[in-house]
Amino acid sequence: MKTKILFALLFAGLGCYAQNPTDEYFKLTRTGFNAQNAYETTAFVEKYFRVPGNTGFNASIHRVESILKKAGFVAQQQNEFEAPLTYRIEKRAMKANTWEPVDASIAIVGEQLPFISFQTNRNMIPINCGSTPAGGVTAPVVYLEKTSMADLEKMDLKGKILFSENHPSRLLQAATKAGAIGVLGYSMPKYTQPEVHQTSIQFGSMKANSEVWTLLLSYAAKEKLKAACLKGTPQLKVNIQTKIYPSEELTIVANVRGSVSPDERFVFSAHVQEPGANDNASGVGTLAEMARLTAELFKAKKINPKRSLTFLWGDEIVSTRRYITEDSTRAKGIMWGMSLDMVGEYTKKTGGSFLIEKMPDPSAIWTRGTDKHTEWGAGDVAEKDLFPHYFNDFIFDICKAQGKFANWIVNYNPFEGGSDHTPFLQNKIPGLLMWHFTDVFYHTDNDRIDKVSPTEMKNVGISGLTAAYTLISADENTATATVAQVKADALSRLKTEFDLSKKAIAAGKPVAEERHIIEVWSKWYIDALATINKMAVKPQTTRVGSAIKFATVEIEKQTKVYLEELK
Structure with a gap:
């Protein structure tokens, strides 16, 4: 990194060494980020099944509040910039009731112990599922193997429990018409390796206010019940206890005021809801420690942000989109957004690797060479959707520097969407996602605190903060250095694509394509x-523009060479 900075400065005719601010920010964040703090917050949050408005969600928000207050953030009274460090909790009435699970179990009558229970499988109860009568219900179970939906509606399931190797939400309407009192189902994607991790259940949801309850089974529970059904018609004792009640939705927002251009800002977002440790208690814990450290460095006058820095915790996508769209004036000043989602994975246990999901670049359309999509799957990206910006390469290079320092594996994936980075992009704001995938415990109730790595959260926090500190106080030197960096990355990518295209043409692909x-x-x-x-904050000269023109000419010349060779 230092080599690129020095080259850019020399090229610009400065003729002398200038300290790279990113190096200083790395020193501060590497020394100051307390991984144990992040881990303890994650452990607190992961205890709860978090749905907006419920006990666990609200407790998580207030846990973050206590961290912010202790760090020196003060509750906002009039506006977010009335003090250098402010926070606010936004409260909104919810149109629908909130929900939380309490307990559940399924037992085969005649056997002493349940074959599955909430104590070991919190995801067995889908969101919005109601309760059984106190003490539970006992009823025969009907195993549905191949019957169609049309046939199912004609079946007499009155007073019975329907069991199928499908997600229960697919069967709910038909089962209700057939008179069933409940539905048991199973749905696990291949990448979770259910035959290996046989106790995992991915969380799901069902239609609210349904008269019929549904439960999800693990692979092991499904196989046990299936074996019992193939021998006869077992009776099941099912007990479900949940809470459904009116509430309000909470979002917490903290701000560090910029000293020169406070209306311009970098926004970090971490969603609170979902029941997992990595997803996304790790994002909550990491971002809380990032905010704490920022306040510490600010109060010690070790950082002096020229632009503002915002930290946001709330409901995934909903809170971030609302933050952007509710205030058009504020939105105009958002220069960068970053989502922290599943950032603490103990990769040797989960199988996932740290990734930066890029803003839409051509790799999202032509995914080839070493580029590859995750099991999440490719988004529907066309050329009109491409989002050219230096943010991709800038963040990736920051993370690579931390990776080299800490022996941390860093990679990226083409744009796929699905988290808090998407509202930024949808509103023409540069936005990236820091995450881990593919994870065999993704969305399952085996995503617990033992799968979380404090070291991983520290590497993410260091990288995110170092990048943000650099950008919110960027000057012309930072911008000129970034021109050199992006130019080098561009020439490298063009060489890679040229080599791939030569091979593709040799294999019969059209030259024009x-x-x-x-x-x-x-x-x-x-x-x-x-x-x-x-x-740069309030640029004063044309030096950056000149560097951009020079770099552009180099890229155009090299592109012309490659296009000529491909003829």
């Missing part, structure tokens, strides 16, 4: 370079 891929990549990077013009 391969040349088009090179052209799109070239344009994406040239447009990304142009966005660096707005990086």
